[in-house]
Amino acid sequence: MPVYPRWTALVLFLGLCLLHWPRLSFGLDQKLGEISDAEPKSVHVDSQSSESLSPEKLHESPDTPTSSISPSTTKRPGWKDVGFKPKGPPPLGPPPKIVYRSGKLSPDEIKARGGIYEGTGKPSTNENHGFSIWAHHCELFTDPDTGEYGCDFAGLAPDRYPKRKTYTAYTATSRAFGTSLGFATTGGPGWVYKIQATPNMIDVDGTLLDYRFYENEYEFVALGGVHYGQILGSIPVPGGLTTQDFIEGSNCRACIVNVTTEMFMKKFPDRKFTANPDYDPKFDNFEASPGQPQLAGWLDKAKVLNNVEPWSKYQNSNKTLEDFAREFMDNMSDEAKAAVGWNGTFPLKFKTYPDHRG
Numbered sequence: 001m002p003v004y005p006r007w008t009a010l011v012l013f014l015g016l017c018l019l020h021w022p023r024l025s026f027g028l029d030q031k032l033g034e035i036s037d038a039e040p041k042s043v044h045v046d047s048q049s050s051e052s053l054s055p056e057k058l059h060e061s062p063d064t065p066t067s068s069i070s071p072s073t074t075k076r077p078g079w080k081d082v083g084f085k086p087k088g089p090p091p092l093g094p095p096p097k098i099v100y101r102s103g104k105l106s107p108d109e110i111k112a113r114g115g116i117y118e119g120t121g122k123p124s125t126n127e128n129h130g131f132s133i134w135a136h137h138c139e140l141f142t143d144p145d146t147g148e149y150g151c152d153f154a155g156l157a158p159d160r161y162p163k164r165k166t167y168t169a170y171t172a173t174s175r176a177f178g179t180s181l182g183f184a185t186t187g188g189p190g191w192v193y194k195i196q197a198t199p200n201m202i203d204v205d206g207t208l209l210d211y212r213f214y215e216n217e218y219e220f221v222a223l224g225g226v227h228y229g230q231i232l233g234s235i236p237v238p239g240g241l242t243t244q245d246f247i248e249g250s251n252c253r254a255c256i257v258n259v260t261t262e263m264f265m266k267k268f269p270d271r272k273f274t275a276n277p278d279y280d281p282k283f284d285n286f287e288a289s290p291g292q293p294q295l296a297g298w299l300d301k302a303k304v305l306n307n308v309e310p311w312s313k314y315q316n317s318n319k320t321l322e323d324f325a326r327e328f329m330d331n332m333s334d335e336a337k338a339a340v341g342w343n344g345t346f347p348l349k350f351k352t353y354p355d356h357r358g
Contacts, residue, residue, distance in 0.1 A: 076210055081304045087215055090205035095288040098232075099173035099201060099220050101193040102184035107234050111278065114350030116193070117225035118172065121165035124322075124346060128167035131321035132297025133207050136168040136221055137214065140299070153213065169325065169346060170221035173201060175288075178259035179217050181237060188239040194232045194273060197288040199336045200224055200329060206291020211298075211305060216257045220288045223325060224340065224348035229280035233273040237264075278353060282339050294324045322346075 079085045101116060110116055121142070124130025129140055138151035141164040148161070157164050173195060174180050184190035197220070204219040205212055243255045246263050265271065293310040306315050314324070329342045341348045 077304045077308065082211060082301050084213060086210040087212060089210060090212065090215075092203070092206050092291075093175075095197070095201075095203065095290055096175040096220070097197050097287045099175055099195050099197050099288065100177050100180035101171075101173045101195055101226065102180040102182075102190060103193065104184075104188075104190050106191065107193075107231075107274075107276065110193075110231070111228050111353050112355070113228070114352055115225050115227045115229075116171055116222075116231075117347075117350075118170065119166055119168045121167040122347070124167050124169035126320045126322050129297060129299060129321075130167040130169045131295065131325045132299065133170065133202065133204060133221060133292070133295050134297050134299060134301070136170045136172070137204055137208060137212065137219075139166070140168075141166050170202075170223055171225045173197075173220050173222060173226065174218050175220060176218045176257050177261050177264070178257040179219075181241065181259055181264065182254075182256040184237045185239055185241040189237060190239070191234050191236055193234050195226055196230045196232055196279075196283040196286065198222070198230060198283060198286045198340050199289050199332045200340050200342070201288035202295065202328075203288065203291040207293055207296055209291070209293075209310075211301070216254055218257070223329065224342070224346060225350070227280075227283075227340065227348075227350060228276075228353065229278055229351060230283040230339075231276045232279055233275045235264075235271055235273045237271070238268070286336060286339065289328075292324075292328055295321060295328065297321050 076086055103110070103116065105113075105116075119130065121128065128142070129135040132140075135151075138153060139157070140149065140151055141157050141161060142149040143161045143164050145163060177192065180192045184192050200223045201220040202223060204217070204221055241256070243250045243252055243259070246259045246267055247255065261273075294314040296305070296311055298305045298311070305311055319327070325346070326344070329337070330344070332340075332342065336342075341350070343349070
């Protein structure tokens with residue numbers, strides 16, 4: 001009796017598991033091989049600094065997705081058209097005021113950089129697809145030695161292409177604490193950062209809709225990056241955590257996205273969010289932005305998806321993705337532009353902080 005059907009079923013099963021498990025490299029600031037497995041360093045914040053941020057502000061929960069919205073009533077392209085099965089309509093809620101970010105860099109290291117930003121190749125351009133949200137979503141990379149490039153859906157590029165470059169203009173965050181926890185705990189201990197959202201943060205699900213490749217990430221990408229001054233606080237997390245550490249008997253690996261800050265702190269009462277003493281209250285009243293279909297940038301799928309609403313609305317324009325990105329930033333309020341440091345050009349300028357450590 002042939003065994004091929006069994007192998008086919010096994011391959012399909014493993015493929016589905018990959019699709020429903022968060023990506024290895026989402027939100028990490030360095031390659032895993034460059035990061036020590038030691039516990040994250042504690043960061044001293046004096047009591048006066050901690051009290052400057054109210055407990056309600058530091059521990060409030062993010063907005064929860066509340067509704068499922070279909071992008072169109074017309075027939076959608078399928079597996080044969082785009083290379084993977086379209087997802088159902090994403091759960092879209094109001095833009096969040098709070099987002100989270102995972103990382104292996106400590107608060108002191110992020111402070112020294114002035115913020116959080118992802119692209120390892122500079123600058124982001126139309127030619128390297130740096131302003132494409134789809135390219136960011138699929139983790140498009142380029143190998144400088146061979147010129148090879150492609151999407152890293154399987155998370156294998158760090159091993160196969162150690163010198164790879166990414167040119168994304170976006171920095172990943174999530175409205176869900178659990179999503180960032182899942183990435184922060186991968187490959188050793190890390191950090192989860194709680195961040196005041198700003199209008200340069202764009203809903204990925206609301207941009208890619210049915211054709212997002214990854215589900216359950218609730219990702220908002222910060223065009224130009226995240227300023228250190230908009231980080232509300234940080235919490236160190238141990239490595240190797242799974243859903244079972246929080247939900248007894250659960251065999252759902254991807255369900256770690258459902259872990260809340262309350263669940264985490266109940267499990268680890270000694271781990272607390274530490275307020276950022278350099279948080280700037282000028283960020284207080286902002287929130288993220290909804291999806292921006294004009295910034296999807298479908299790459300090899302453009303021939304199909306650019307003919308489908310809502311993306312088809314933007315195809316009669318001579319504007320490039322960079323033009324659309326600049327226009328999006330220009331349309332923010334004057335207060336928002338001043339807060340994120342938008343002066344009409346990329347990249348954003350990040351504040352430098354004096355080092356007061358003795």
